[in-house]
Amino acid sequence: METADIDFLISPCRICPRKCGADRQSSVGFCGAGKNPRVAKAYLHMWEEPCISGTRGSGTVFFSGCSLKCCYCQNYKISAESFGADISPKALGDIFLRLRDKGAHNINLVTPTHYIPQIIIALDSVKHRLDIPIVYNTGGYDSVSSLKLIDDYIDIYLTDIKYRSSVLSKKYSDAEDYFDVASAAAEFMISQKGKPVFDESGLMKSGVIIRHMVLPSCRRDSEDILDYIHSEFGCGSFLLSLMSQYTPFYRSSEHKEINRRISTYEYECVVEKARELGFEGYMQERSSAKEEYTPDFDLSGVFE
Numbered sequence: 112m113e114t115a116d117i118d119f120l121i122s123p124c125r126i127c128p129r130k131c132g133a134d135r136q137s138s139v140g141f142c143g144a145g146k147n148p149r150v151a152k153a154y155l156h157m158w159e160e161p162c163i164s165g166t167r168g169s170g171t172v173f174f175s176g177c178s179l180k181c182c183y184c185q186n187y188k189i190s191a192e193s194f195g196a197d198i199s200p201k202a203l204g205d206i207f208l209r210l211r212d213k214g215a216h217n218i219n220l221v222t223p224t225h226y227i228p229q230i231i232i233a234l235d236s237v238k239h240r241l242d243i244p245i246v247y248n249t250g251g252y253d254s255v256s257s258l259k260l261i262d263d264y265i266d267i268y269l270t271d272i273k274y275r276s277s278v279l280s281k282k283y284s285d286a287e288d289y290f291d292v293a294s295a296a297a298e299f300m301i302s303q304k305g306k307p308v309f310d311e312s313g314l315m316k317s318g319v320i321i322r323h324m325v326l327p328s329c330r331r332d333s334e335d336i337l338d339y340i341h342s343e344f345g346c347g348s349f350l351l352s353l354m355s356q357y358t359p360f361y362r363s364s365e366h367k368e369i370n371r372r373i374s375t376y377e378y379e380c381v382v383e384k385a386r387e388l389g390f391e392g393y394m395q396e397r398s399s400a401k402e403e404y405t406p407d408f409d410l411s412g413v414f415e
């Protein structure tokens with residue numbers, strides 16, 4: 112991909128399903144993204160799934176901006192408030208190399224959707240020196256046409272399916288079409304990567320992880336998602352990662368029913384359903400929220 116191709120794709124921008132049409136050469140889109148990648152932190156992250164973080168950590172790059180507007184986002188400082196530093200695609204490639212040199216098991220691109228063209232240029236510049244898997248870690252609001260651009264560079268998709276209900280996705284993330292988009296994206300990802308593959312130490316080399324965080328007052332929707340992915344994808348074609356860590360961050364207080372943590376009963380109902388359906392993967396303990404899940408966004412690793 113050349114710079115001219117980026118210009119074509121982002122002005123007007125149609126990279127994500129919003130297709131907001133912003134001219135990102137001169138302004139920012141609905142997601143908050145402009146021309147160059149904006150990065151808030153790059154470090155060895157120990158709190159992803161064990162097959163991603165391993166013993167040395169996942170080389171994680173947090174991109175600023177997001178095409179979803181989740182009212183409970185734990186990373187709102189970067190997703191909604193766009194904290195971060197603008198860097199060139201070349202500098203982004205250098206970050207990947209530094210993380211590799213620090214011992215990262217993989218390069219973990221967190222919320223990469225709106226920077227797909229710039230990430231491709233960065234990866235092109237360093238791919239001959241990067242011998243670790245590339246993880247595309249997304250909220251699931253990705254159009255298949257854009258995923259096709261980057262798919263050859265990606266080894267592992269770590270994608271959310273947050274909602275089955277369009278009422279919930281509209282209310283909490285301002286994306287009425289979320290389920291249709293995220294389910295089509297997951298189908299594409301699984302078709303491209305096939306069943307999960309691991310190395311001898313249990314680290315994931317390729318495949319798909321579907322994440323779902325159970326929301327308060329929404330366990331029926333969680334169960335509907337499990338039914339859907341079971342009927343569409345079966346059990347062995349991806350790993351399921353159920354998450355219990357919901358904490359009422361950001362604007363959660365605007366919705367009384369989600370302005371609390373989930374109960375043990377709510378979470379156990381969803382875990383039980385996943386077990387009944389025979390899913391393999393991770394069922395996070397229902398523990399108190401850990402601060403490590405929410406990193407300090409302090410630009411560390413972006414420049415040095």
Ligand code: SF4
Nearest residue numbers: 124127131140142225
């Ligand atoms: S990636 Fe951002 S700028 Fe581009 S269409 Fe989506 S919301 Fe708009």
